[in-house]
Amino acid sequence: MVGFIIGRGGEQITRIQLESGCKIQIAADSGGLMERPCSLTGTPESIEQAKRLLIQIVDRCRNGPGFHGEGEGGASVQEMLIPASKVGLVIGRGGDTIKQLQERAGVKMMMIQDGPMPTGADKPLRISGDPYKVQVKNTQEQMVQT
Incomplete structure (x- = not known):
């Protein structure tokens, strides 16, 4: 899902950071695991907003209508x-x-x-x-x- 979260040219992750006011860093390497660590830096409110936006993207990709609309x-x-x-x-x-x-x-x-x-x-x-x-x-x- 990392590609979906980052988006083409980083557009998606930049939008999430701007909307939430939270800095998001995704580890470049998964260390062989199925998931990659993701660091969220900001106020508690901005972190919660970023989490909500990230979860929306993941849910949309897994369950939502179509692929990227x-x-x-x-x-x-x-x-x-x-x-x-x-x-x-x-x-x-x-x-x-x-x-x-x-x-x-x-x-x-x-x-x-x-x-x-x-x-x-x-x-x-x-x-x-x-x-x-x-x-x-x-x-x-x-x-x-x-």
């Missing part, structure tokens, strides 16, 4: 690891391959590049959309057929 119904999000040597093949020239995969599978796909990753490390591919279509098994079958 697109589509209908509840969205599902899963990630699968792509070997670093294959990332270029999945994306394709000018993003053509990943666009075709998205159209064929009926999902949204985004290669996650946030945070420092060791050279050669597998990259997470975030797949979101209709829960049935997002199932990694179904999406992998679509990718293999391409």
Whole structure:
């Protein structure tokens, strides 16, 4: 969910900080855990406001309508690891391959590049959309057929 919280170009986290008056810092590394530490600095009121805004984003991504306001119904999000040597093949020239995969599978796909990753490390591919279509098994079958 870190990518959703930060937003494109940091827009989302900047908005949350301005609205709440709270400084938000998300750890660059999860230390191998599923979650990343997040530090909130400010008055008790601003921290509570920031928490509310963060929870709204997470709830919207997990349960809310569509993905970033697109589509209908509840969205599902899963990630699968792509070997670093294959990332270029999945994306394709000018993003053509990943666009075709998205159209064929009926999902949204985004290669996650946030945070420092060791050279050669597998990259997470975030797949979101209709829960049935997002199932990694179904999406992998679509990718293999391409």
